[in-house]
Amino acid sequence: MENLKLAMLNIKSNFKNEKELKASFLISIIGMTINNMAFLFLWFYFGKTVGSLNGWDALDVFGLYGFTTISFGVFNTFFYGITKLPNYISSGNFDKYLLTPKSVLVKVATSSISTSAVGDTLFGIICFIIYAFNAKLTLLQLLFAFVFIITTTIVTFSFTLICMTVSFYLMDGYNVSTGLYGLFLSNSLYHGGAFTGVLRIIFTFVIPSLLVGSLAVENVKNISLSGLLFMICTAIFWLIVSVIFFNKSLKKYESNSLFGFGG
Numbered sequence: 001m002e003n004l005k006l007a008m009l010n011i012k013s014n015f016k017n018e019k020e021l022k023a024s025f026l027i028s029i030i031g032m033t034i035n036n037m038a039f040l041f042l043w044f045y046f047g048k049t050v051g052s053l054n055g056w057d058a059l060d061v062f063g064l065y066g067f068t069t070i071s072f073g074v075f076n077t078f079f080y081g082i083t084k085l086p087n088y089i090s091s092g093n094f095d096k097y098l099l100t101p102k103s104v105l106v107k108v109a110t111s112s113i114s115t116s117a118v119g120d121t122l123f124g125i126i127c128f129i130i131y132a133f134n135a136k137l138t139l140l141q142l143l144f145a146f147v148f149i150i151t152t153t154i155v156t157f158s159f160t161l162i163c164m165t166v167s168f169y170l171m172d173g174y175n176v177s178t179g180l181y182g183l184f185l186s187n188s189l190y191h192g193g194a195f196t197g198v199l200r201i202i203f204t205f206v207i208p209s210l211l212v213g214s215l216a217v218e219n220v221k222n223i224s225l226s227g228l229l230f231m232i233c234t235a236i237f238w239l240i241v242s243v244i245f246f247n248k249s250l251k252k253y254e255s256n257s258l259f260g261f262g263g
Contacts (some may be wrong), residue, residue, distance in 0.1 A: 045058075052193075053191065053193030053194070054192075054193035054194075054196060055193065055218070055221075056191060056192050056193030056217075059131065059134055059135060060131075060192065060193075060217050060221070061191065062127045062128070062130050062131035062134070063127075063128065063131040063135070063216075063217040063220065064189070064191075064192060064213045064214060064217050065123075065124065065127045065189070065213075066124050066125070066127040066128030066129075066130075066131055067124070067128070067145075067148060067149065067152050067212065067213045067216040067217065068124070068152070068188050068189055068212050068213035069120045069121070069123050069124030069127065070120075070121055070124030070125060070128065070149055070152075070153070071124075071149065071152035071153040071155070071156045071212055071213075072117070072120055072156055072185070072188075072212075073117045073118065073119070073120030073121030073122075073123070073124055074117075074121055074153050075117075075153060075156045075157050075160065076113070076114040076116075076117030076120065077113055077114065077117040077118055077120075077121060078109075078110065078113065079109040079110065079157060080112045080113050080114040080117065081107075081108050081109050081110055081111030081112040082108060082109050082157070082160055082161050082164055083160065083164060083181070084108075084111070084112055085108060085164040085165065085167060085177075086164055086167035086173050086174040086177045086178070087174065088108070089167050089168060089173065089253070090167070090172060090173070090174060094108075094253070097111075104250060105161075105243070105246055105247075128145070132145070135221075137220065140223060141220050141221075141223055144219065144220050144223050144228060145216070145220050147228065147231070147232070148216040148219065148220065148231055149216075150235075151211070151216070151231045151232055151234075151235035152211065152212045152213065152216055152235075154235040154236075154238070154239050155208050155211045155212055155234070155235050155238050156212055157239070157242075158235075158238035158239045158241070158242035158243075159184055159207070159208055159238060159242065160181055160184070161242040161243075161245075161246055162238075162241070162242045162245055162246075163177050163178075163180040163181040163184065164177050164181070165242075165245055165246045165249050166180065168249040168250075168252060168253050169249070169252075180207075183207060183209075184207050184208070184209050185209075186209075187203050187207070187209035187210075188209040188210070188212040188213050188214075189213070190209075192210070192213070192214030192215075192217060192218065195210060195214065208234070208238060211231070211234055211235070211238075215227075215231065216231065219231060
């Protein structure tokens, strides 16, 4: 409960600081929305041109962008500090998060927000409404979709944390961490029908890009208890792995700091 209160206070403070710069706040939201629209229409017309591809049609792209941009938007709105972890480590600013008994992960995760991510979230909600209306989703499908929004956000949080935690082990881990994160992000936004065979296995179980959008769309279209359990279990798995990896890496950093090698 103490960590939850700390997180809420940090998030509230971050929003208060960002909203003071109203023009910048609005420009960031509008800019990200325009950027997302460009990619959406690119893949939508790709679907229109090629027709059905491995069960995917043009309308499914709206569902894809609904899930992905909501999950990335929520993550970056509330936990953007995780993406700054490589900079904190390389600059030595990470040490300040070790000075209090509160959860280090909570303090780092809520240390910053991204105003443009608010635009991501709003854009994702609009995309999903368009998808739900045109696909005529049933109440059961909408309930599944709500659960998948939670699981996709958890996967986004978890794998981003893993990517950024890699920087604990490298002298300059920024490029490696952001490169791995970019690979995860970019493939989550690609047309789901393009992933088959080995690629589908890799981007489901090794780099879980498909768990953020494509598999959520497919499981909403073809609802099943097994699909629901798979999405929930994999999300929990990645969350557990990411937290364990972070905590083990944190102990390594603290140990090195005692001898002057940390930061």
